[in-house]
Amino acid sequence: MVAPSPTSMRVRTRKTKAVGIPTIDLSMERSELSEQVVRACEEYGFFKVVNHNVPREVVSRLEEKGTEFFSKSTSEKTQAGPATPFGYGCRNIGLNGDMGDLEYLLLHTNPLSFTETSKTIANDPTKFSCAVSDYIEEAKELACKILELVAEGLWVPDKFSLSKFIKDVDCDSVLRINHYPPVNKNQDQYEQLDQARVGFGEHSDPQILTIMRSNNVGGLQIETPDGLWLPVSPDPNEFFVMVGDALQVLTNGRFVSVRHRALTNAAEARMSMMYFAAPPLNWWISPLPKMATPHNPSLYKPFTWAQYKQAAYSLRLGDTRLDLFKVQQKEDTSIVDILVQPK
Numbered sequence: 001m002v003a004p005s006p007t008s009m010r011v012r013t014r015k016t017k018a019v020g021i022p023t024i025d026l027s028m029e030r031s032e033l034s035e036q037v038v039r040a041c042e043e044y045g046f047f048k049v050v051n052h053n054v055p056r057e058v059v060s061r062l063e064e065k066g067t068e069f070f071s072k073s074t075s076e077k078t079q080a081g082p083a084t085p086f087g088y089g090c091r092n093i094g095l096n097g098d099m100g101d102l103e104y105l106l107l108h109t110n111p112l113s114f115t116e117t118s119k120t121i122a123n124d125p126t127k128f129s130c131a132v133s134d135y136i137e138e139a140k141e142l143a144c145k146i147l148e149l150v151a152e153g154l155w156v157p158d159k160f161s162l163s164k165f166i167k168d169v170d171c172d173s174v175l176r177i178n179h180y181p182p183v184n185k186n187q188d189q190y191e192q193l194d195q196a197r198v199g200f201g202e203h204s205d206p207q208i209l210t211i212m213r214s215n216n217v218g219g220l221q222i223e224t225p226d227g228l229w230l231p232v233s234p235d236p237n238e239f240f241v242m243v244g245d246a247l248q249v250l251t252n253g254r255f256v257s258v259r260h261r262a263l264t265n266a267a268e269a270r271m272s273m274m275y276f277a278a279p280p281l282n283w284w285i286s287p288l289p290k291m292a293t294p295h296n297p298s299l300y301k302p303f304t305w306a307q308y309k310q311a312a313y314s315l316r317l318g319d320t321r322l323d324l325f326k327v328q329q330k331e332d333t334s335i336v337d338i339l340v341q342p343k
């Protein structure tokens, strides 16, 4: 059971907007499809995909394993923790004091790593790691397909210029299973005041792309370009795609990583699974050659994924980490710069 969080972790829920999330049918004709994917990445940095061809059985097997784990006793679950960052975590998110009303499992997608972690998680570690492995393979394939469509839609000469970042055997992708216990409305005075508990505070994902799926319980919200929070209706049969910070850089700011959060205002438990697609630690991230030109110079200083991760892990969840890597623009010149200019 997850104890309720302090009052500072609650947010008003009224300022939301009822517009549609882009839904993209992956079975449609390829050139129209790649255009739609690019448009959704530009407009929201977020979309839903249907006709994705991920076998239902692969998803339900991991969901089963997640349910099995989270229904264990606290003392059993804590044997798989604390999450530093991998393993079982409860309420603590990251290492800098962020908290949420959730518990989770965080796994590296390297088979040696998740096979080892599985030993502390499951009674049958082989079955657990097999479910994890099959899910990772499908999520990775879906992420590659989307990145190849993005490259085509952007008219980048090499169709694989983005997907190659997440295909390498040494890639640093991670898998997360979040579990948000239900809130008893009658006992929660804040619910009646039109406020909700924050399950997972607002942030953008640092990686290239996130492939997300949840059970039929809502809670996820995305921030629209005009700054409103848009609730996302859950759809257990489909996947949601989020642009991460690294893809914002690779497209030189043409795509913007989507800020999102999860609220626990439901009567039922929400369980979500996220595959965060990332490159190997020593790979450099900077705009694709086509995205940065003399007329449209790079907005970001080049960095390795390891450098970006280090920055992310040294900051709070809601911080805009990309600011640290922005190239100073002329109009950004501070008053200090002006005063110290030689005459």
Ligand SMILES: C=C1C[C@]23C[C@@]1(O)CC[C@H]2[C@@]12CC[C@H](O)[C@@](C)(C(=O)O1)[C@H]2[C@@H]3C(=O)O
Pocket (backbone or CB within 6 Å): 085, 093, 094, 095, 096, 098, 106, 174, 176, 203, 204, 205, 206, 207, 276, 312, 313, 314, 315, 316, 317
């Ligand atoms: C507070 C933090 C948790 C996080 C690492 C960080 O310092 C900032 C980024 C957070 C985030 C958000 C997306 C993913 O859930 C995550 C695994 C990631 O890569 O970056 C988490 C990190 C985490 O929970 O360890």
Ligand SMILES: O=C(O)CCC(=O)C(=O)O
Pocket (backbone or CB within 6 Å): 176, 178, 200, 205, 214, 219, 220, 260, 261, 262, 272, 274
């Ligand atoms: O659980 C969710 O719905 C969202 C969680 C999330 O954004 C994350 O784990 O990065």
Ligand SMILES: [Fe+2]
Pocket (backbone or CB within 6 Å): 203, 204, 205, 260
């Ligand atoms: Fe996220």
